[in-house]
Amino acid sequence: MPQAVDAFGFNRHLFLVPLSKFFLSTHQPQVVGSFGSGSDLQKSALCDVLSSCDIVEIRLDILHTEQGFATPNSWSHLTDIPLLFTARRSEEGGAASLDAETRMNLLRETLDHAALIDIEVASIPEMTNLIEELRERNIPWIASYHDFKKLPANAALKHAAQKAKEAGAKVFKAAAMLATPDDMARLAEFQLGDHGLLVSTMGMGPLAPISRLLCAQSGSVLNYGYIGDSPTAPGQWDSTFLKLAISRLAAM
Numbered sequence: 001m002p003q004a005v006d007a008f009g010f011n012r013h014l015f016l017v018p019l020s021k022f023f024l025s026t027h028q029p030q031v032v033g034s035f036g037s038g039s040d041l042q043k044s045a046l047c048d049v050l051s052s053c054d055i056v057e058i059r060l061d062i063l064h065t066e067q068g069f070a071t072p073n074s075w076s077h078l079t080d081i082p083l084l085f086t087a088r089r090s091e092e093g094g095a096a097s098l099d100a101e102t103r104m105n106l107l108r109e110t111l112d113h114a115a116l117i118d119i120e121v122a123s124i125p126e127m128t129n130l131i132e133e134l135r136e137r138n139i140p141w142i143a144s145y146h147d148f149k150k151l152p153a154n155a156a157l158k159h160a161a162q163k164a165k166e167a168g169a170k171v172f173k174a175a176a177m178l179a180t181p182d183d184m185a186r187l188a189e190f191q192l193g194d195h196g197l198l199v200s201t202m203g204m205g206p207l208a209p210i211s212r213l214l215c216a217q218s219g220s221v222l223n224y225g226y227i228g229d230s231p232t233a234p235g236q237w238d239s240t241f242l243k244l245a246i247s248r249l250a251a252m
Helices: 038-042 046-052 060-067 100-108 121-137 154-167 181-192 208-217 239-251
Strands: 030-035 055-059 083-086 116-120 141-147 171-177 198-204 222-227
Touching (some): 030 046, 055 060, 116 121, 154 171, 171 181, 181 198, 198 222, 208 222, 208 239, 222 239
């Protein structure tokens, strides 16, 4: 029986992990393993990746910046794990100043392989066509919100979550710099609230490691660590250690 081949000449079935195998639930925190460089991605071993996370984040902005392209050649060895694709805007930690059209095109080229797509809340107005395509193809997406200077006020977080919900996101993700234990407690309190959609929260900076465990225990559905040698956010855990720590806490 013929098998579908994409524009790059790859068998689509090699990359597709049925969504039924990937659950998003506040009762089952998932660990995202993010690659901070193209070399970390290329040299990764599938067995190590499978043991270190539940879903892999492919940063298309990083691949495009480092290599000038982002094609399935980069992730063709990751055949048995769901893939999350992100093309981050520079204002929220992107590797380069890629305009919205470039980022949207990078994301669109991965849709045959994607279990999840990440689009910033701030990019929603610019990516309505892509969001409609995700809806038509039944591909869930994350509406992300990052602040590398501070933890925003509760009103700002709630407003961003509402925008995510109205746009049809499956998950609202908030990552913010934490300065004090009070910030960490407030972020966890936001996580515990009912915002009308699934929520993923995490701190950045010196308090990031403990905040990510606290947020996971508070119901964060996606909890990010890094694979390889390059963190993708300040204070990020190695995903293997994060997965182990979350599983140990869940068993207590």
